[in-house]
Amino acid sequence: MKIESAADTLSALAHGGRLAIFRLLVKAGPAGLAAGDIARKLDTQPNTMSAQLLVLSNAGLIRARRDGRSIIYTADFDRMGELLQFLTKDCCGGRPEICAPLAQTVNACCPPKKRRA
């Protein structure tokens, strides 16, 4: 991931409302949530929500699919993974100080089962 792309992706998340949306979609998992449901949960107007979803979508952080009248949004885990890799690669290139606490968190969630060179 290039630096400008990373900045754009960070920009999409750099907004209280959009960050809340993304968290919600991550929690929802692959099933996702309809735009209207998200709007109701976060107490936001439909058109405002649409605009926020569009920003996240353009950044590649979420995906949309139609289901009847509703449009279901899901978090794009790959994209988020790329961003986190960019940020951590950046840090690890220099010193491991940042990664130490992060490694704890990550390994608590995803303990390394296999080891590959």
Next chain:
Amino acid sequence: MKIESAADTLSALAHGGRLAIFRLLVKAGPAGLAAGDIARKLDTQPNTMSAQLLVLSNAGLIRARRDGRSIIYTADFDRMGELLQFLTKDCCGGRPEICAPLAQTVNACCPPKKRRA
């Protein structure tokens, strides 16, 4: 870290120039770099650089100390670690899909030597 604080921190990084500054400071490590040196390396005017450094500083991502006529900036690893923990905790709470590739990166840099409960 609260969501609004996380959004503010992301906002500071959501800018090509500022992200480049932060990367540079992370690479520089605890020794840091003078404001003028950063400005020259990134081909930016001194006052513009000052403004960008202020934003990163207000977000807690970098620290400043005076050394003679120069002001030396260093990356705040703790703060960055908090942000990454917020983002990964967010993801791990739901599904491990995001963390899997991230765990690879982190463990490549900071392999878990000890295991503690």
Next chain:
DNA sequence: ACAACTATTCACGTATCATTGAATTATTTG
């Protein structure tokens, strides 16, 4: 004190972003 150097602060114009009411598109149901 003075000049040189480093960096910041201030004021200002421009550009971009965020939100909203109104109108529009798409889908389902009667």
Next chain:
DNA sequence: CAAATAATTCAATGATACGTGAATAGTTGT
């Protein structure tokens, strides 16, 4: 086809962010 539902797009407004020239503050050496 018409009505109801779900979501988006459009147009406009207010707010915020960005970069820069000019002026200011702190430090060093003479």
